[in-house]
Amino acid sequence: xxxxxxxxxxxxxxxxxxxxxxxxxxxxxxxxxxxxxxxxxxxxxxxxxxxxxxxxxxxxxxxxxxxxxxxxxxxxxxxxxxxxxxxxxxxxxxxxxxxxxxxxxxxxxxxxxxxxxxxxxxxxxxxxxxxxxxxxxxxxxxxxxxxxxxxxxxxxxxxxxxxxxxxxxxxxxxxxxxxxxxxxxxxxxxxxxxxxxxxxxxxxxxxxxxxxxxxxxxxxxxxxxxxxxxxxxxxxxxxxxxxxxxxxxxxxxxxxxxxxxxxxxxxxxxxxxxxxxxxxxxxxxxxxxxxxxxxxxxxxxxxxxxxxxxxxxxxxxxxxxxxxxxxxxxx
Amino acid sequence: xxxxxxxxxxxxxxxxxxxxxxxxxxxxxxxxxxxxxxxxxxxxxxxxxxxxxxxxxxxxxxxxxxxxxxxxxxxxxxxxxxxxxxxxxxxxxxxxxxxxxxxxxxxxxxxxxxxxxxxxxxxxxxxxxxxxxxxxxxxxxxxxxxxxxxxxxxxxxxxxxxxxxxxxxxxxxxxxxxxxxxxxxxxxxxxxxxxxxxxxxxxxxxxxxxxxxxxxxxxxxxxxxxxxxxxxxxxxxxxxxxxxxxxxxxxxxxxxxxxxxxxxxxxxxxxxxxxxxxxxxxxxxxxxxxxxxxxxxxxxxxxxxxxxxxxxxxxxxxxxxxxxxxxxxxx
Numbered sequence: 001x002x003x004x005x006x007x008x009x010x011x012x013x014x015x016x017x018x019x020x021x022x023x024x025x026x027x028x029x030x031x032x033x034x035x036x037x038x039x040x041x042x043x044x045x046x047x048x049x050x051x052x053x054x055x056x057x058x059x060x061x062x063x064x065x066x067x068x069x070x071x072x073x074x075x076x077x078x079x080x081x082x083x084x085x086x087x088x089x090x091x092x093x094x095x096x097x098x099x100x101x102x103x104x105x106x107x108x109x110x111x112x113x114x115x116x117x118x119x120x121x122x123x124x125x126x127x128x129x130x131x132x133x134x135x136x137x138x139x140x141x142x143x144x145x146x147x148x149x150x151x152x153x154x155x156x157x158x159x160x161x162x163x164x165x166x167x168x169x170x171x172x173x174x175x176x177x178x179x180x181x182x183x184x185x186x187x188x189x190x191x192x193x194x195x196x197x198x199x200x201x202x203x204x205x206x207x208x209x210x211x212x213x214x215x216x217x218x219x220x221x222x223x224x225x226x227x228x229x230x231x232x233x234x235x236x237x238x239x240x241x242x243x244x245x246x247x248x249x250x251x252x253x254x255x256x257x258x259x260x261x262x263x264x265x266x267x268x269x270x271x272x273x274x275x276x277x278x279x280x281x282x283x284x285x286x287x288x289x290x291x292x293x294x295x296x297x298x299x300x301x302x303x304x305x306x307x308x309x310x311x312x313x314x315x316x317x318x319x320x321x322x323x324x325x326x327x328x329x330x331x
Numbered sequence: 332x333x334x335x336x337x338x339x340x341x342x343x344x345x346x347x348x349x350x351x352x353x354x355x356x357x358x359x360x361x362x363x364x365x366x367x368x369x370x371x372x373x374x375x376x377x378x379x380x381x382x383x384x385x386x387x388x389x390x391x392x393x394x395x396x397x398x399x400x401x402x403x404x405x406x407x408x409x410x411x412x413x414x415x416x417x418x419x420x421x422x423x424x425x426x427x428x429x430x431x432x433x434x435x436x437x438x439x440x441x442x443x444x445x446x447x448x449x450x451x452x453x454x455x456x457x458x459x460x461x462x463x464x465x466x467x468x469x470x471x472x473x474x475x476x477x478x479x480x481x482x483x484x485x486x487x488x489x490x491x492x493x494x495x496x497x498x499x500x501x502x503x504x505x506x507x508x509x510x511x512x513x514x515x516x517x518x519x520x521x522x523x524x525x526x527x528x529x530x531x532x533x534x535x536x537x538x539x540x541x542x543x544x545x546x547x548x549x550x551x552x553x554x555x556x557x558x559x560x561x562x563x564x565x566x567x568x569x570x571x572x573x574x575x576x577x578x579x580x581x582x583x584x585x586x587x588x589x590x591x592x593x594x595x596x597x598x599x600x601x602x603x604x605x606x607x608x609x610x611x612x613x614x615x616x617x618x619x620x621x622x623x624x625x626x627x628x629x630x631x632x633x634x635x636x637x638x639x640x641x642x643x644x645x646x647x648x649x650x651x652x653x654x655x656x657x658x659x660x661x662x
Binding site (some may be wrong): 126196198227232 | 459463464519521523524525528554555557558560562570588591604608
């Protein structure tokens with residue numbers, strides 16, 4: 001598993017596409033010491049502006065490339081600055097498609113200085129194969145009717161809620177922004193397919209009986225391209241509890257117009273079926289809907305109607321919080 | 332997709348573990364020109380013994396490492412011979428865990444001579460992402476109640492049967508022995524998990540309306556470690572027809588004793604459910620059982636009882652052939 005030293009200096013250079021940086025700043029503000037942007041860049045994360053050495057002196061240990069230039073590549077004109085950050089004592093973490101380690105200059109300098117280059121999308125590790133016996137501790141996994149329906153956000157909100165209630169809990173990250181937020185994790189869709197489930201086992205090790213791992217879901221069982229990743233993650237996670245995330249405004253799978261959205265009842269049935277292979281007690285314990293485009297009144301009516309239909313607590317994590325799902329899980 | 336030039340010289344060196352060699356010799360005897368083994372090796376594939384240059388003269392174009400030493404590594408004492416085969420004009424194909432291309436001497440010599448080193452377990456290719464629209468042509472996929480239940484064998488037998496009946500057909504290989512038999516294919520469990528389904532799309536391209544691709548299945552939806560691979564392969568394959576393979580003597584998943592074998596009826600239900608996401612007309616068209624440990628009488632009774640139970644033709648490809656499934660598919 002990746003283990004990134006923190007706190008971060010967040011580097012956005014001259015790009016305005018800073019989704020990753022925002023996710024980390026929003027969920028781990030205490031781990032974000034400073035930002036470094038080029039003078040031309042209007043995007044302000046609201047963090048102190050610092051140089052590389054200054055950030056290191058202030059405690060930063062890793063410079064996070066928190067923005068993605070169009071195309072996802074690593075801009076040549078960032079290389080001098082990244083080298084300077086390495087020289088100042090910082091490791092580098094990147095979620096770009098281009099790997100830091102594929103740049104000879106960066107690789108050789110990092111080796112010489114003994115620094116880490118973290119390419120979050122890349123997994124070199126191989127994963128041993130256990131027997132898939134049940135592990136001690138409790139696990140909750142977010143799953144979706146589709147991709148990009150709030151699985152990461154819902155997991156983070158539940159982890160925070162559990163934590164605030166004094167429950168021992170870990171957020172287990174499976175995607176790049178989640179990994180940068182947690183400082184560790186496994187980018188599950190970058191794992192060789194033979195090892196999806198084994199990687200998920202390793203992601204969430206045995207724990208104390210009353211500890212809850214909250215695991216960030218990926219993909220959807222109803223997505224023609226990614227259902228295999230989702231199923232492997234479910235089997236390896238062996239979740240006791242599943243929280244179903246959905247976007248009620250969609251009629252088709254996003255960007256795959258040939259495929260209809262499944263009904264929530266169908267999602268509950270299929271996810272339960274799938275999860276019970278490795279955890280016979282698995283059940284869906286709540287529903288998380290993104291109601292951002294609804295009026296307060298319409299959102300309230302939709303959440304209530306969904307609760308009534310499915311007999312499960314139904315929340316919008318931003319509009320209502322996730323307390324009712326936490327009640328159902330912890331009580 | 333890999334495209335290996337044939338015919339083969341089969342190299343077994345000093346190993347007696349020659350399962351891959353046997354599979355290729357049994358299914359493509361016309362593509363196996365000769366064998367090369369060390370004098371100490373008692374295993375005879377029944378092929379002419381030839382040296383490297385002699386085999387090249389006789390038409391061989393690729394030397395297949397057809398045996399796996401204990402551990403799956405590439406023995407140091409084979410390297411001189413592999414170099415000699417490259418010098419003699421042969422490409423090298425290997426299904427070992429150790430990659431040929433990771434051996435500096437082999438890599439540099441192959442580059443210098445312009446030869447190919449085919450590491451069958453390794454996939455460097457990335458796979459584009461289509462819209463998963465239905466492709467022209469027909470597809471049959473073998474699926475299993477477990478791993479190692481005859482999915483490859485059944486697919487090869489059906490491909491041969493279709494071919495003998497004059498049906499236009501291709502065998503589509505997804506594992507290393509299958510790839511060496513077909514000369515091409517994609518080792519689906521070595522693909523990065525994000526691309527399982529897309530790789531399966533690419534494996535079986537659009538074809539004439541009456542052409543049948545017979546696709547080798549992998550893993551099992553009921554296997555805790557590999558179900559993700561299986562599901563991704565199903566979705567990308569978009570099979571019209573599924574043939575369910577099973578070993579009737581097993582009560583547990585092989586080597587995963589915590590997990591029971593599913594019933595055949597449960598397999599039919601779950602595989603049909605899964606396949607209909609990308610092909611609403613998908614159906615299970617037959618069952619293939621390995622009855623090798625049964626008497627003729629008991630096997631006949633079992634096959635008949637299974638046909639009666641499921642309402643599907645049920646064969647043992649070795650004992651009865653696969654004609655009744657071909658009848659059901661082609662009529």
